[in-house]
Amino acid sequence: MGLHDPSSSSGGRSFFGGFWSAALRRKAIGIATDSVAGHGGGLVRHLGLFELILLGIGASIGAGIFVVTGTVARDAGPGVTISFALAGAACVLNALCYAELSSRFPAVVGGAYLYTYAAFNELMAFLVFTQLMLDYHIGAASIARSLASYFVSLLELLPFLKGHFPSWIGHGGIEFFGGIVSINILAPILLILLTVILCYGVKESSAANSFMTATKVVIVIVVIFAGAFEVDVSNWSPFAPNGFKAVITGATVVFFSYVGFDAVANSAEESKKPQRDLPIGILASLFVCAVLYIGVCLVITGMVPYKFLGEDAPLAEAFTAKGLKVVSVLISIGAVAGLATTLLVGLYVQSRLYLGLSRDGLLPSVFSKVHPLRHTPIHSQVWVGLVAGIMAGLFNVHQLSHILSVGTLGYADPPGFSCPGVPIVPVLSIFINIFLFAQLHEEAWYRFVIVSLISVGVYAIYGQYHANPVSSEHSVVYQGVPSEAA
Numbered sequence: 381m382g383l384h385d386p387s388s389s390s391g392g393r394s395f396f397g398g399f400w401s402a403a404l405r406r407k408a409i410g411i412a413t414d415s416v417a418g419h420g421g422g423l424v425r426h427l428g429l430f431e432l433i434l435l436g437i438g439a440s441i442g443a444g445i446f447v448v449t450g451t452v453a454r455d456a457g458p459g460v461t462i463s464f465a466l467a468g469a470a471c472v473l474n475a476l477c478y479a480e481l482s483s484r485f486p487a488v489v490g491g492a493y494l495y496t497y498a499a500f501n502e503l504m505a506f507l508v509f510t511q512l513m514l515d516y517h518i519g520a521a522s523i524a525r526s527l528a529s530y531f532v533s534l535l536e537l538l539p540f541l542k543g544h545f546p547s548w549i550g551h552g553g554i555e556f557f558g559g560i561v562s563i564n565i566l567a568p569i570l571l572i573l574l575t576v577i578l579c580y581g582v583k584e585s586s587a588a589n590s591f592m593t594a595t596k597v598v599i600v601i602v603v604i605f606a607g608a609f610e611v612d613v614s615n616w617s618p619f620a621p622n623g624f625k626a627v628i629t630g631a632t633v634v635f636f637s638y639v640g641f642d643a644v645a646n647s648a649e650e651s652k653k654p655q656r657d658l659p660i661g662i663l664a665s666l667f668v669c670a671v672l673y674i675g676v677c678l679v680i681t682g683m684v685p686y687k688f689l690g691e692d693a694p695l696a697e698a699f700t701a702k703g704l705k706v707v708s709v710l711i712s713i714g715a716v717a718g719l720a721t722t723l724l725v726g727l728y729v730q731s732r733l734y735l736g737l738s739r740d741g742l743l744p745s746v747f748s749k750v751h752p753l754r755h756t757p758i759h760s761q762v763w764v765g766l767v768a769g770i771m772a773g774l775f776n777v778h779q780l781s782h783i784l785s786v787g788t789l790g791y792a793d794p795p796g797f798s799c800p801g802v803p804i805v806p807v808l809s810i811f812i813n814i815f816l817f818a819q820l821h822e823e824a825w826y827r828f829v830i831v832s833l834i835s836v837g838v839y840a841i842y843g844q845y846h847a848n849p850v851s852s853e854h855s856v857v858y859q860g861v862p863s864e865a866a
Contacts, residue, residue, distance in 0.1 A: 402844035403503035407494070407740070423649045424755040426583045429657040431590060432644050435725055436665025438593040440640035442523065442715075442722030445600060445676050448634055450694025456630035458681040459620035461674055463630030464637070468670035471638040473809035475666045476800065479659035482645045491646040493733060497740075503836070506742055506843055509733060510835040511828070512642075516730045517764070519636055520571070520723055521771035525553075527719035528566035528772075533696060534712040567772035574724050575765030578731070581754050582650050589724055592717040597672070599714030603695065604675040606707050611682030621686070637673065641666050646729045727764055734760035741848040742839075 427435070453460040481495045492512060497505035529551050536542040548554045553562035578585050620627050641662040648654045680689065684698045696711045735757040738748035747760045 399840055399844060402847065403501060403839070405502040405847070406500070407497040407502070407505075423750060423757075424582065425650055425652045427586060427647055427651045427657075429653070429660060431586050432647060432651060432657050432661030433664050433668075434590045434593045435586070435647060436640035436644045436661055437597065437668055438589045438640070438721035439643035439725035439729070440638055440665065440669040440722070441593070441596060441600065441672060442718035442720075445637075445673060445695065445718065448637055449677060449680055450689040450697075452630040452633050453677075453681055453686045453689050453694070455622055456626045457619065457621040457686045458616045458677075459624075459627040460630055460634075460681060460686075461677040462620075462627050463634050464670070464673040464677055466628070466631040467635045467638060468666070468673065470631075470635065470809070470812045471641065471666055472670075473805055473812060475641045475662050477806050477809060478641055478645050479662045482648060482654070482658035482662060491642050491648075491729075491733065493736060502742075502843075502847060503839055506737075506839050507832060507835050509737055509742075510831055510838075513730065513733065514827070514831055515636060515639075516726055516733075517767050517771060519639075520726045520730070520764070520768035521567070521775060523719050523723045523726070524567040524571050524768065524772035525564060525775075527570055527716065527723060528564060530696070530712055530715040530719060531566065531570070534709075534716055537709060537712065561774055564773055568769035570720075571723070571727075571765050571769040571772060574720065574727060575761060578724065578728055578765075579751075579754065579756055579758050579761050581756060582728075585724060585728065589721050592721045592724075596714045596718035596721065597668075599710050599717075600672050600676065603699075603707060603711060603714070604672075604679055606704065607676075607679035607683055607699070610702050610704070611679060613682065615682050615685050634673075638666060638669060640669060640725070643725050643729045646732045649732070727761065727768065730764040731757050731760040734763065739848075741846045742843045 449460060452463055456463050478492075478495075493505050493509045496508045528549075532545045532549065532551055536545065545551070548563050549566050553564035555562045577588060644658060644661040644665060648658060651657055676695070680695060680698050684701055688701070690697045696708045696715065699705075699708045699711060734743060734747040735750075737743040738745055738760070747757065747763070749757065749759050751758045
């Protein structure tokens with residue numbers, strides 16, 4: 381008979397007791413000041429309402445229109461239009477909740493992670509962060525691959541360059557292990573260039589985003605009107621060739637195309653008037669994106685039978701098939717600008733999330749370091765660029781898109797925007813998210829479970845011991861932000 385070791389049993393109870401005690405901690409948010417203290421320096425308030433709206437549009441319009449339309453249409457057919465409409469409707473409900481939360485926590489980085497930390501607990505917030513981060517990392521890699529393809533297509537419009545680019549530079553890549561690994565060189569190079577811009581300063585990167593976003597919105601509007609004259613309504617029949625389930629599954633895939641509102645929420649610490657401008661920026665950018673997505677889906681599936689849509693550059697290929705080469709050139713320019721801004725904003729948001737968690741002690745302090753002159757979290761920015769670059773260099777769009785959208789689906793009471801229809805709207809939002817969640821591809825389920833288990837392990841080993849715990853009875857005054865004038 382073995383002997384019972386009471387100290388071992390006590391140690392086990394002590395570990396699990398400490399784990400749950402830490403995991404259930406909540407964050408109460410106080411009013412941030414304008415002082416800069418600790419945490420490696422502060423960010424600067426450069427972003428006005430117009431920049432925030434363009435930030436949200438820049439984060440969204442790109443992958444959804446220039447890439448995912450072709451991928452999802454192969455399964456959903458013309459019903460991809462409904463996929464985007466359903467995902468947009470779900471995002472509107474989410475955005476209303478986001479808008480209220482952003483006005484209640486108006487001066488702090490963190491977005492969904494921060495809201496979960498305040499409303500639920502520390503472990504749940506860390507799980508939200510890890511799922512979101514994987515979404516953003518995969519999304520950045522997927523977009524970088526498509527940006528490389530469109531960039532090469534744009535260069536190949538010059539006759540002396542056409543056909544001179546090998547697959548490992550732009551279009552697709554050299555495949556190994558049955559297509560699981562696909563080597564591409566240009567995608568990581570483009571990520572490096574955008575990371576350098578973001579490290580240089582938020583004012584400069586915002587100016588670049590505003591210019592490219594305005595350009596691509598104008599081009600998308602031109603594309604919709606030009607394509608409307610080439611629509612053959614017979615291509616819309618059957619509208620859902622693989623059934624309504626494929627349409628619903630498509631909605632889960634395209635859901636990440638609307639995550640621009642999350643980018644706006646994560647810019648709180650760099651917004652000039654966050655309490656007023658964040659709710660407006662979130663809702664306005666989402667509305668513009670939904671209208672443009674639906675318009676493009678109707679046009680592209682009406683111009684070309686869904687079976688013939690490409691996966692890497694579907695929009696340009698559709699207009700080329702119709703002999704509209706001038707529009708194809710515009711699309712290539714718009715795609716390069718659109719995907720570049722989506723990638724730029726995605727990398728920006730990731731670095732701010734790493735910054736927020738590092739300040740809370742859930743990640744190493746190196747991620748909270750802010751450059752004293754550039755006022756950007758350079759270590760976080762370089763890290764997210766590095767991770768996305770490695771993934772973009774090794775995997776293709778099709779492999780990446782099927783495991784997206786899991787993270788995106790998953791107080792102090794200052795005055796501000798109030799979500800209408802509480803509690804009906806929030807409950808309905810949760811219900812729709814869970815419904816869409818249930819339709820995910822099998823790969824996404826594996827990814828969700830595996831990442832969740834790894835996240836719990838990381839939190840148990842590191843997070844619970846290094847977090848800066850503050851009970852719900854006390855307010856946390858986060859690091860404030862200096863104004864641009866200062």
